[in-house]
Amino acid sequence: MLVKVYGSAVFGVEATTITVEVNMAKGIAYNLVGLPDNAIKESSFRIAAALQNNTYKFPGKKITINMAPADLRKEGSAYDLTLALGILAASRQIKADDIDKYIIMGELSLDGSLQPIKGALPIAIKAKEEGFKGFILPSQNVKEAAIVSGLEVYGVDNILQVIKFFDKGEPLERTIINTREEFYNSLEHLEHDFADVKGQESIKRCMEIAAAGGHNIILIGPPGAGKTMLAKRLPSILPPMTLHEALETTKIHSVVGKIRENVGLMSQRPFRSPHHTISDVALVGGGAYPQPGEISLSHNGVLFLDELPEFKRGVLEVMRQPLEDREVTISRAKFTVTYPSSFMLVASMNPSPSGYFNDPNAPMTSSPAEMQRYLSKISGPLLDRIDIHIEVTPVPFEKLSEERKGESSVEIRKRVTSARQLQTERFRDFENIHYNAQMGVKQINAFCQLEAGSKQLLKTAMERLNLSARAYDRILKVSRTIADLEGAPNIQGNHISEAIQYRSLDREGWLG
Known part of the structure; x- marks a missing residue:
């Protein structure tokens, strides 16, 4: 008997429906074809144990399973439930008249319980597009998939629930989420707040400008000056995500299994801070089975690179194209995938190997030659793609000991959002x-x-600082943002002056 069951494969950030054809014939054999990887080939052992522990049996017949389209590589253990249901239906151990109306996915444990899968959201989107009635998946992923309206989504904990649903008509509990209500209710929850930052008013101003125009920024200062603290609070002043942005972001995180259990739509902008030992593939994505990298996980949010010169130069250089194009394309001999990567880059660095710069009271200092060698680890083309360079100085004791709170992120966010609205209208x-x-x-x-x-x-600043054409464009962009924050229709001299100040690494004599 031939039975067709449907699963799904995620390629890039999009899903492709997989038809699992199970044919039962006389003889004894188990043939699994259609480019399955080792995890899928091993599924027969998990399925046999799960069925046996739930009073069913793995049939002793000639079983041929084809996963179509046969030329597309299938990977992962998420097809266990799909294959198990197909085998039960083909061997007539259960009735499954409506099984072809559902996408079924889940990894089986030996006792029949289900483990979470990756990519539940893009699978649900594809299932709705192709007219499937419902999607059956592990309960840990159910909120993620239930974001998609117009699709019946059922979360299950054990294979027995799915068997009884098809064989005996026992209903499964459908998960329904009011996506808009849940999304807007969680928008105002801010984990970090600029009110906690003492002093550093000029740096807060820089962060506000960066957030208002989506500009990349680098913070240069000695250890303990507050660079990381400021960077972590940047997402709190960015405009709230739109529903479309939240869906895009959730989709990427879903593909790599980064959605927290029982969480539906991501409502807060992502903040990613990879360690400086990261590889170029981990940063931009790719691999034998392509996965999004850190720059795509930062999509619609912030990528923070702490101690920028400590990153391998080759790793930093691969970011140059994604910073310009806002997407990254991974090309290999057999496939090409494109991941979105529209992120704000926030970098921090010490001004020298010792961490101190022109400070006569510093415990240790570096020579100009050592400082130049340290700074040369970052290429000029990469620095040109960073709009704002700003020096961060240590906060004096008087400021640290103040009890008065600084301006809150909510207040700053209002000004940033107003400036972004002007830009939305402009473009x-x-x-x-x-x-x-x-x-x-x-x-x-x-x-x-x-x-x-x-x-x-x-013109004078360009000639004196020997700035590149790209730096010229950066100054104009930042000037336009400063004007937008003031609500000014045109760029004025004070806007240009302020923007030029935010090119610290271009200034002559910066090295002392």
Whole structure:
């Protein structure tokens, strides 16, 4: 007897429906075809034990299973439940008249209980697109899949529940989530707050400008100056995610199994802080079975690289293209996948190997040659892609001991959101451009017009600091954001002056 059961494979951040054809014939054999990996080939042992421990049996017949399309590589243990149901139905141990109306996925334990799977959200989206009635999956992933409206989503803990659902008509509990209500209720929960930061008013101003225009920023200062503390609070002043952004972000995290158990839609912008020993594949994505990297997990959020010169130079260089294109394409001989990577880069670094810069009271100092060698670990092209360079100085005791709280993230976020709304309106006719940092040459020429005085000021700075054409564009973009925060229609001289100050690493004499 031939039975068809449906599962799904995730490739990139999109799902592809897999038809599992189970044929039962005379003889004794078990043939699994359709490019399964080792985890799928081993499934027969898990399925046999799970069936035996739930009063069913693995049939002693010639079983042929084809996973179509046969030329697409299948990977992972999430097909256990799909294969098990197909074997039971093909051997007529259960009735399964409606089994072809559902996507069925789940990893089996030997006692028949189910383990969570990866990619539940893109699978659910694809199931709805292709007109399936429902999606049966482990209960740990049910909230993630239930985000998709118009699809019946059932979370189960054991294979026995699924068997009884098809064989005896015993109902499963359907999970229904009001996605919009749940999303908007959790938007205002902020884990970190700028009110906790003492002093550092100029740095807070920089972070506000960076957030308002989506600009990349690097913080340069000695140990203990508060660089990491400030970076962790940046997501709290970014505009709240839209429902579309939340869906995009959740989809990527779902593919790599990073969604917390019993969590549906991600409502907070991601903050990723990889260690400096990270490999280039872990950062940008890829591998034998392609997976999103840290830059894609930071999509719509913040990627924080602490102690930037400690990262391997080759790892940093692979970020240059994703920083410009806001996506990363992984190309191999047999496949090409594209992952979104629209993130804000926040980097921090010490100004020298010792960590101290031009400080006569420092416990140890570095020579200008050592400092130059240390800074040269970061390439000029990468620094050019970072719009704002700012020095962070240690907070004096008087500021640290103040009891007065600083301005809260909620207040700063209001100004940032207002500036972003101006930018959204400005770029409404441009596809894939939503804020100032994404402007190309065409938009810069149209929206960053300068008066004669401002143009002369910028010309002098360019010549004196020997800035590149890319740095010129960066200054104009940051100036446009400063003007937006003030609600000014045009860029003025004070906006240009402030933007030039935020190019610390370009200034002559920075090394002392």
